[in-house]
Amino acid sequence: MNIRVGIVGISGFGGGEALRLIASHPSFELVYAAGEGSAGSPLMDRFPGVPDKLSELVIEKWDPTALPKLDVLFASLPTGSSAEALARVPEEVKIVDIGGDHRYIEGWSYGLADVWPDQIQGRSRIANPGCFPAATLNALAPLLTQRLIEPSNIIIDAKTGISGAGRGGGASKFGYAESNENVQPYGLLKHVHMPEIAKTIEQLSGGSAAGLVFTPHLVPMTRGELVTIYCRGTATTEQCLDAARSFYADRPFVRVTTMPPQSKWANGSNLCFVSYAADPERNLVIAIGVVDNLGKGAAGQAIQNANLICGLPVTAGLEGAPVWP
Numbered sequence: 435m436n437i438r439v440g441i442v443g444i445s446g447f448g449g450g451e452a453l454r455l456i457a458s459h460p461s462f463e464l465v466y467a468a469g470e471g472s473a474g475s476p477l478m479d480r481f482p483g484v485p486d487k488l489s490e491l492v493i494e495k496w497d498p499t500a501l502p503k504l505d506v507l508f509a510s511l512p513t514g515s516s517a518e519a520l521a522r523v524p525e526e527v528k529i530v531d532i533g534g535d536h537r538y539i540e541g542w543s544y545g546l547a548d549v550w551p552d553q554i555q556g557r558s559r560i561a562n563p564g565c566f567p568a569a570t571l572n573a574l575a576p577l578l579t580q581r582l583i584e585p586s587n588i589i590i591d592a593k594t595g596i597s598g599a600g601r602g603g604g605a606s607k608f609g610y611a612e613s614n615e616n617v618q619p620y621g622l623l624k625h626v627h628m629p630e631i632a633k634t635i636e637q638l639s640g641g642s643a644a645g646l647v648f649t650p651h652l653v654p655m656t657r658g659e660l661v662t663i664y665c666r667g668t669a670t671t672e673q674c675l676d677a678a679r680s681f682y683a684d685r686p687f688v689r690v691t692t693m694p695p696q697s698k699w700a701n702g703s704n705l706c707f708v709s710y711a712a713d714p715e716r717n718l719v720i721a722i723g724v725v726d727n728l729g730k731g732a733a734g735q736a737i738q739n740a741n742l743i744c745g746l747p748v749t750a751g752l753e754g755a756p757v758w759p
């Protein structure tokens with residue numbers, strides 16, 4: 435079965451990763467590529483390694499009212515620039531928005547695909563989670579649903595590869611000289627991912643996430659993301675691991691490990707690794723989550739969501755092993 439798909443924002447990091455995954459997807463056929471500055475370029479010029487079957491495709495100027503016949507559109511536009519245009523996409527075209535404009539917005543389902551796939555199946559407007567929420571919420575979901583931690587006392591310390599900031603334009607602040615051998619905290623106290631993390635914590639636990647603290651750091655790697663989450667609770671390490679093993683028993687993309695996971699384990703894949711260490715006497719639970727920011731953090735989870743809304747096996751096109759080293 436061929437499902438006709440398009441990508442807007444294909445020249446960017448998220449769009450490019452969606453292209454890579456769709457190129458080898460068993461059911462998706464890429465028939466539409468769009469952008470702004472890249473419009474008019476043959477796909478081959480932007481991505482010289484693109485498979486032959488896609489070599490004729492030319493990037494079009496993004497116009498939601500001039501789409502070819504499409505079943506699914508992946509939108510990978512800068513947050514803040516997709517809401518108005520996506521509202522004009524015909525109703526019959528399903529949308530997965532990789533950007534941040536539709537998270538917890540009426541009419542859109544929050545696509546936390548490993549946690550609540552049943553809330554995604556059958557929908558046609560999916561807001562993909564941000565990259566940090568993807569790593570964080572997958573690690574926390576088993577603990578919150580089993581009431582093993584207090585939802586109101588969670589501190590997230592996150593590290594991300596530079597590609598998390600996107601390809602950017604000429605004014606990009608993430609050149610080699612600034613980023614290499616440098617660690618940079620940012621978004622203190624008010625990062626844009628706080629609301630979606632807090633809302634999901636509250637939804638999963640039924641309690642308040644009022645004390646949430648989240649501090650991301652840019653580290654000098656291309657891809658990858660690791661979150662270390664400090665929580666209050668009296669569960670043991672084994673109880674946390676068991677809760678996660680049973681929560682993710684039939685979820686192919688989340689691996690529960692006893693060893694603390696490393697960012698490289700997930701690179702190039704849609705996998706998420708979670709692990710836990712707890713000391714009941716100190717009322718302390720540490721949860722760790724690892725994703726590839728462009729995989730589970732963006733395009734991988736977007737394909738997973740598209741599989742769910744198209745009624746395909748959830749693993750279709752996502753079975754490739756991570757890249758290592």
Ligand SMILES: NC(=O)C1=CN([C@@H]2O[C@H](COP(=O)(O)OP(=O)(O)OC[C@H]3O[C@@H](n4cnc5c(N)ncnc54)[C@H](OP(=O)(O)O)[C@@H]3O)[C@@H](O)[C@H]2O)C=CC1
Pocket residue numbers: 442443444445446447448449468469470471472473496510511512513515532533534563564565597598599600601602603727728731732
């Ligand atoms: N990078 C990551 O790890 C993650 C990113 N995201 C989100 O995904 C979205 C895309 O991010 P990312 O790929 O990193 O960003 P990039 O900056 O790499 O790419 C964004 C692309 O959007 C296109 N674009 C910008 N403005 C317009 C417009 N007006 N019309 C059409 N196309 C436009 C640009 O294409 P052109 O070259 O043609 O101008 C550009 O290539 C963002 O919302 C981001 O926050 C989410 C999770 C993780």
Ligand SMILES: CC(=O)N[C@@H](CCC(=O)OP(=O)(O)O)C(=O)O
Pocket residue numbers: 513532533534563564565566594595596597598599600621626627650652
């Ligand atoms: C390194 C870096 O800048 N990362 C981005 C997260 C990318 C992402 O998930 O963005 P959206 O929520 O906009 O989709 C950030 O912290 O904002």
